[in-house]
Amino acid sequence: MAAVPSSSGSTRCSSHPHPHQEMKLTITQLEQLKVERKVFEIYHLLSDVSPHAKSLMMELWRDKHIEFLTRGLRQLGPSFFVLDANRPWLCYWILHSIALLGESVDSELENNVVDFLSRCQDKDGGYGGGPGQMPHLATTYAAVNTLVTLGSERALSSIDRGKMYKFLLKMKDSSGAFRMHDGGEMDVRASYTAISVASMLNILDSVLIRDVGSFIQRCQTYEGGIAGEPGSEAHGGYTFCGLAAMILINEADKLDLPNLIDWVAFRQGVECGFQGRTNKLVDGCYSFWQGGVLALMQKLLSVAGKQSEASTLCGGLGSGESMYNMTSSTPGKLSDIGFSFMNEKTECGPLFHSVALQQYLLLCSQVLEGGFKDKPGKNRDHYHSCYCLSGLSVSQYSCCKDPRHNPPLPNEVLGPYSNLLEPIHPLYNVILDKYYKGHEFFSSS
């Protein structure tokens, strides 16, 4: 079931250089060739081995991953001091990965996580990178997603939602965009993490969303993807953040969706994985950032189609009328958009090659000793483990119309079917069941 694409379809800059240019390749081409060589070496190996060995190579080494992840939760070496202001992130990367693998931690460890995150919660709302650090939107997002992933009442009720709302409001700039922390930088990440947290906690309102949409709209570049700030380069991470935030505030139709889809579709390359920007190198973490965008798009294709048609007829984009009308599921409140979104119909398969992506993740990103890495030649870490597994889940379920009740078909899951992970809610990147549990909790309290 190998999915090595034919070279005629390659879109990377190194493909078929003109003969007279081979002597004088640019840095981008040289770096690209180096990576392609390593990746194809692995794929060629795959085509030469017996079916049994092939199936072993395609296996997800669950026990090793759990071992690597659990160890990190209990103890990290001195070299982790560089992540001393990101400890809620470490909790999220590890616990979300464990949950994706269908496992959970024992109740003692779970209580320890809740207790630790409570120490990171600021007295005026929001979570910092460690006990006593200033609250920061990114670590707040990580802490909230971690607690939703744990899912116990103790975990969910440990979040001070009243103060959280005040914190979010304090991070909102007069322009409408959000700052990462008091006096901090303003970018699309900040908008997404603020909106995601507010939506998850059922505290999203018209004050918080004011002018967020126009900020994100200004960050969409001529290439089609979304940048961190207006003018910057289209980038996978910001594109996910921008699109997810736009959907959560019901303003996705303000983006040029056909152009966005085209840009993301072209980010998957001959290595089978995704790159983060045009002419940059493949990296396993973009399996989620870019793959996640196309997963979200599967529910927006009718809007994108209408935009294409409108631009053909009128010579320009949209008439300003909201095309993504969610009345089919009538969200009473802004915070319910994330809930309604999952009920929207998935009209067709993924717009990326999901089996090829799984091949890159299992063969090029997976580390046999446990954990995942960016690309061959790099080291594993918790960040890449989280986003490679998230991307793997997204691709396994990418043909599924109702992941909770109709699991994927065997041919949609590369390798043994036991590779199947838990499905996620792609707007928040938490396990789908945990999302529903959290949503119910925050809707009723």
Added chain:
Amino acid sequence: MSSDDGEERVPLSRRPEWADVRPLPQDDGPNPVVPIAYREDFREAMDYFRAVYLADERSLRSLNLTSEVIAMNPGNYTVWHFRRLVLETLNVGLLEERDYVDHVAEHNSKNYQIWHHRRWLAEKLGPKAANKELEFTKKILTIDAKNYHAWSHRQWVLQALGGWDDELDYCQKLIEDDVFNNSAWNQRYFVITRSPFLGGLQASRESEVSYAIEAIMANPENESPWRYLRGLYKNDIDQFLSDNHVSEACLKVLKSGHNFLFALSLFLDLLCFGFQPSDEFKRVVEGLRNSVASSSDANLATSVCNILETVDPLRANYWAWRRSTLPSIVC
């Protein structure tokens, strides 16, 4: 850990000027998760930092302490934030602070905090700082020509402080160095559309179209100039359709018979917007269709999607979706 000048670092507990401060341990609780086995010097410096931070002591020794802590972990945004509060209170020389950031950034050029601090600093220094900031980003971009933070900072400097004069030349140089550097193309688009001295996209379109097409002809497999070319007609579909240069560039690459993916993709966009292809176009597409043996269709755009689906199997689903959403007026 030894300090920069190679001397042995004296623990804070043994420095007389810190004798009056009681270090504040991290409140990790009895059973912390993701605990980091801090080295002793790191733990100690952080304990003293927590003490002055909590006491809001905006003193020179606090400033020096933030330097020490930042040297150990430049990702700690709380320390940077406190450093700014101290700097504002003490009214320390901003030029001195800039030298300090120059130094820290050399080894940490992909750290959000440093660039944010740099922006805060440059904003205080005003337009006279523009040149220095542009030089600084240039230095970082010499090491990594795609450093995202450096480009964002550079754009902010241009817009907030000025210094546009040589920017187009700079983009040109970087594109010459590496025509696949998409960040440089993005910067070029930024300059063309936003420089107060160039008259906007329309004024530059003709020359930019030629520039992009020249790059395309040299490397038709390079996606950057194709996206740039398409971007030059953003919000101006009429020009996109009527400008022969675009369709001629597509035709030329299609006729060559190889590395035509982006050309065919752009040709599909043209068709979707109502472009009326010449007989030659139809012949060339039919020739391609035959050579890759994809299914034929009376509708040209459908044929194009079929070819794309065949030659670009990685995006087969995408091209199938494009085929399913072809506007009814498309031929």
